[in-house]
Structures are given as C-alpha cells and as structure tokens.
Amino acid sequence: MGTMLSLQKVTKIYPGAGHIKAVDELSFDLEEGEICTVVGPSGCGKTTAMKMINRLIPITSGKIYIDGSDISRLNTIELRRRIGYVIQNIGLFPNMTIGENIAIIPKLLKWDKPKIDEKVLRLLELVSLDPDEFRDRDPKELSGGQQQRIGVARAMAGDPPIMLMDEPFGAIDPINRGNLQNEFLKVQEKVKKTIVFVTHDIDEAIKMGDKICLLKDGHLVQFASPEEMLTHPKNDFVADFVGGDRTLKRLNLFTIKRAMREDPPLIHRDETIETAHTLFSKTDSRYLICIDSDGILTGMIARDSIPDTASRVEDAAAPTQAWMTAQASLKDGLSEIFTHDYGFLIVVDDSKKVLGWLHTEDIKETLKG
Ligand SMILES: Nc1ncnc2c1ncn2[C@@H]1O[C@H](COP(=O)(O)OP(=O)(O)OP(=O)(O)O)[C@@H](O)[C@H]1O
Ligand SMILES: [Mg+2]
Known part of the structure; x- marks a missing residue:
C-alpha cells in the first residue's frame, strides 16, 4: 500500500467570479484502497476540488499526483482511464440504452464485444439490477435511484484504480440509500478502489469514509478519520457540523x-x-x-x-x-x-x-x- 492520490496546495480561482478562491490550498493524501468523503456546506468547493483531480476543471495552482504521477503530465485520455467518475445529477446519456451507457469506457478502450457484454452483465449484478431486465432499457424508464446505480456501474466499467463520486446516492430515499451504502461497502471490500466521495450528508460521510475531508469556503477545516473527527472536532465549526449527538454517532463506528x-x-x-x-x-x-x-x-x-x-x-x-x-x-x-x-x-x-x-x-x- 502506498499513497494513491496526493493533493498539494491545490487552488482554484474561477475567472471573473470576483477572484474568490473556490478551493484554497487544499492538501491531503489518500492511501490505496481508502475512501475519502468530502463534506461541507453547499458551495464550499466539493465539486470543484473533485473535478480538478481528473482535470475537468483546470487547476489555478498546486499539484495533484495519482500513484506518483503528476496529473498535469498525463494526457487526459490516460488520466480519465485511471479515474472513474460519477457526476452529480447522474448524467446518463438519454439516447443510449443502459447497457450502452455502461459500455462507454470499455468501448473507448477498444475491448472486444464479448468482453464488454460480460462486463456490463457483471456490473449490473454488482449494483443489484437484473441485467436481462435493465440492459436494453432507456435511462428515462428508470427511477432516480436506479439511474444513480447505473452511474456508479458506468464509472467502474474501465476498472479504474481511482473513483470520483459526486453525491452518488443523493437522489435515493433514506432506506434504499442505507442498503446501497452497505452494498457499496461490501463491493469496496473486494475491489479496494481509492475513492473520493462527495456528499453533503454528514452521516453518510461518517459511514462511508476512512477519512473525512471537511471544507468550508474552499478551505480545509479538518482532515481526519471519522472516529478522530467525532472524538476531537478541531473547532466549533466541525463540532457543529458533525452534530451535538456526536458521541451517539460514534456508536455506528464500532461493532458489538x-x-x-x-x-x-x-x-x-x-x-x-x-x-x-x-x-x-x-x-x-x-x-x-x-x-x-x-x-x-x-x-x-x-x-x-x-x-x-x-x-x-x-x-x-x-x-x-x-x-x-x-x-x-x-x-x-x-x-x-x-x-x-x-x-x-x-x-x-x-x-x-x-x-x-x-x-x-x-x-x-x-x-x-
Ligand atoms: N464555472 C464557475 N464559474 C464561477 N464560479 C463557479 C463555477 N463553478 C462553481 N463556482 C463557484 O465556486 C464555488 C464552489 O462551487 P462547487 O460547485 O465546487 O461547490 P459544491 O461544494 O460542490 O456545492 P454543492 O454542495 O452545492 O454541490 C461556489 O461558490 C460556486 O458558486
Ligand atoms: Mg457539488
């Protein structure tokens, strides 16, 4: 195990937006196989930070390394092959079937058809959707939660070591979300991806994260394990954010x-x-x-x-x-x-x-x- 993802003083200033730093000198390291949940109030820079990792948004200053390579030196195709991305609001292509949506990256990688078909089948099973029932349907025929599962399957299709997930379960009701989180953690035990997982739900951040990255106005307020953050919140903002019931929340972190x-x-x-x-x-x-x-x-x-x-x-x-x-x-x-x-x-x-x-x-x- 080594450092898979490293952000070093990463900063984003959007041109024309009053030169406000949407992300301000953000630094953290993730080990291979770790999930980092990124939380913070709306507009604090979560999506911006994430999109700089696969260069969908250009970095203003700072460095990002994946598996030791400076991402500014990788071509974007190579970079995005190594990074699966689940975008906020799902973003399935409406003119493609579910199967075709999942097969986008494997096709770009020029896999042969039997290998792609096999992959689509396995991924649909992975996200608990019956392949025979769903493969040939259009995205608009699926519920919001089902579409999000397809979004997750699509991002995993190229077997990328790193996954970026922007509120992947945001549109799912609490009960199904809980189930999906559990399924996802089970899958993760097997596949051990390095994952940056954006959420605005602190309970989800605590449950899913090996590390939590808490942002406020583009700044990193605390980067710590859930246990550390609940036991030793760095300041009042963190304490408020994790909630007055933080001692009870720790009950979720331990098994009987x-x-x-x-x-x-x-x-x-x-x-x-x-x-x-x-x-x-x-x-x-x-x-x-x-x-x-x-x-x-x-x-x-x-x-x-x-x-x-x-x-x-x-x-x-x-x-x-x-x-x-x-x-x-x-x-x-x-x-x-x-x-x-x-x-x-x-x-x-x-x-x-x-x-x-x-x-x-x-x-x-x-x-x-
Ligand atoms: N293309 C853009 N041009 C100018 N400013 C932008 C642009 N995109 C985002 N911003 C600003 O940058 C800041 C961070 O936005 P970002 O989308 O990263 O927030 P977020 O934490 O993902 O929020 P949410 O929880 O609502 O998704 C916000 O103040 C936003 O208005
Ligand atoms: Mg966002």
Whole structure:
C-alpha cells in the first residue's frame, strides 16, 4: 500500500467570479484502497476540488499526483482511464440504452464485444439490477435511484484504480440509500478502489469514509478519520457540523464484537436444575444463557422463575429474542438492549453460536476509548 492520490496546495480561482478562491490550498493524501468523503456546506468547493483531480476543471495552482504521477503530465485520455467518475445529477446519456451507457469506457478502450457484454452483465449484478431486465432499457424508464446505480456501474466499467463520486446516492430515499451504502461497502471490500466521495450528508460521510475531508469556503477545516473527527472536532465549526449527538454517532463506528464481554453465564440445555442453581450461586447474573452441544443459543433461564417441578434446564428455559450478531453496530446493539428487560444482549455469530454478551457499561467503556 502506498499513497494513491496526493493533493498539494491545490487552488482554484474561477475567472471573473470576483477572484474568490473556490478551493484554497487544499492538501491531503489518500492511501490505496481508502475512501475519502468530502463534506461541507453547499458551495464550499466539493465539486470543484473533485473535478480538478481528473482535470475537468483546470487547476489555478498546486499539484495533484495519482500513484506518483503528476496529473498535469498525463494526457487526459490516460488520466480519465485511471479515474472513474460519477457526476452529480447522474448524467446518463438519454439516447443510449443502459447497457450502452455502461459500455462507454470499455468501448473507448477498444475491448472486444464479448468482453464488454460480460462486463456490463457483471456490473449490473454488482449494483443489484437484473441485467436481462435493465440492459436494453432507456435511462428515462428508470427511477432516480436506479439511474444513480447505473452511474456508479458506468464509472467502474474501465476498472479504474481511482473513483470520483459526486453525491452518488443523493437522489435515493433514506432506506434504499442505507442498503446501497452497505452494498457499496461490501463491493469496496473486494475491489479496494481509492475513492473520493462527495456528499453533503454528514452521516453518510461518517459511514462511508476512512477519512473525512471537511471544507468550508474552499478551505480545509479538518482532515481526519471519522472516529478522530467525532472524538476531537478541531473547532466549533466541525463540532457543529458533525452534530451535538456526536458521541451517539460514534456508536455506528464500532461493532458489538469490539465491546462485548466474552464470559457469558452459559449452561447446556440438557443439564439438571441443580447444576443451574449451582451456577446461579456463582454469578451475579439473574439469567443463564442456554446452549446446545454446538454452543448454539436455545434460550434463557431466569433465577427467580424456576418452577419447583422443573428437573432439567430445558423445563425452565424460555426462548429469547435478546440477541444480535457480533458484526452489528453498537448503535443497533444499544437499541436492542433497551428493547428487552434483561439489561444485556446475547452476542452470537451467523450460526447463532453464542460468542459473548453485551451490557450498556461495556458500550460506555468502548466510547471512552
Ligand atoms: N464555472 C464557475 N464559474 C464561477 N464560479 C463557479 C463555477 N463553478 C462553481 N463556482 C463557484 O465556486 C464555488 C464552489 O462551487 P462547487 O460547485 O465546487 O461547490 P459544491 O461544494 O460542490 O456545492 P454543492 O454542495 O452545492 O454541490 C461556489 O461558490 C460556486 O458558486
Ligand atoms: Mg457539488
């Protein structure tokens, strides 16, 4: 891994616009495979900064390097082959089908037809649109959100190492946006592109970014990881921008696995009630978590509601919904803890094998850092 994208004192002054610096000495470095989200109020210079990277807008002063090459020395065709671009407001060509839109760059690269067809198919699958249903349709027959997915697919078509994405999910409703963000992060785990991702939504910036670049009036105010920005906002502007609930927002950055305790009070469901009483005498917990021979969660048994007639754990256990997978966020975990009355949550893996348990105190400790 090395630096894939480097901006060094990049400045843009639009001619005739009162010589206001739309972007003012912007510097940051991105490692290969990192996503940098660029946020800030409308007009702060996000799109301008992005378009200078692929030279759609000429730089007034400063330098930009991709993978060590000064972009001013690359010809624009070579440059744009290495940089995929998803423009604000989608920009699909209305006179071309969806398939043709996605195939623009591969055609420019003179790939043969079977290779292009294969690529179009794979990319449509990647953005969760059925190739047979969508390939031959016109952009105007698609919803705004579907068009944006095509925009993302088109930008990925030439396999560029760098992607510039200008509010790629801006036109999508919150629920689908959340799903698309998750899908996109999954894809990114595989393809590991270096991505500059513009958004005006701070929650999206926090969720998608390895780094956040916060701009104001063309200036860089803070460049930091989401965790750093939420924990140590550089000034009042940043603190305001990330929001008064920044401590709660940090809950999204951690998985349950990170905070859970690995010593839950377990009991095999085939054990006797005597064993349960013995275990209860050794723990403060009001509950024992019941498992089968594979360690899979089967239920819970409560200290104060063991019927006199019960002889085995199974007779006294009740099924429980108070569990979550270790990959879920602490935010979802906390919410789930408050949904039940146990004061904790059972943490399981994908096969419902018990891994640990999570209390509100564990969450508090994790947030302390
Ligand atoms: N072609 C242009 N000529 C003159 N000024 C421009 C031009 N394009 C943008 N600007 C100005 O430069 C500043 C930055 O614009 P830019 O489009 O980069 O903002 P942005 O952060 O992307 O905003 P938004 O969130 O609204 O998309 C704004 O003040 C804008 O008015
Ligand atoms: Mg913009």
